[in-house]
Amino acid sequence: MINSVLLGMVGPWQVIIILLVIVLLFGGRKIPELMKGIGQGMKEFKKATQEDEEPEAEKVEKKIEKK
Numbered sequence: 687m688i689n690s691v692l693l694g695m696v697g698p699w700q701v702i703i704i705l706l707v708i709v710l711l712f713g714g715r716k717i718p719e720l721m722k723g724i725g726q727g728m729k730e731f732k733k734a735t736q737e738d739e740e741p742e743a744e745k746v747e748k749k750i751e752k753k
Contacts, residue, residue, distance in 0.1 A: 712720060 709717065
């Protein structure tokens with residue numbers, strides 16, 4: 687039981703190895719572009735979820751105001 691718990695943990699050496707593999711796969715120049723894309727995707731996702739939470743009446747009012 688203890689062995690299965692220890693196998694699930696990620697230590698600092700594993701994180702370093704994972705980061706090195708990412709750098710080797712994508713290269714140093716592609717990583718900022720990748721992070722920028724992830725950030726934009728998260729921003730759009732949050733925006734979409736907030737729009738879904740608005741009541742329908744507010745959505746209709748915004749559409750009328752735009753026209």
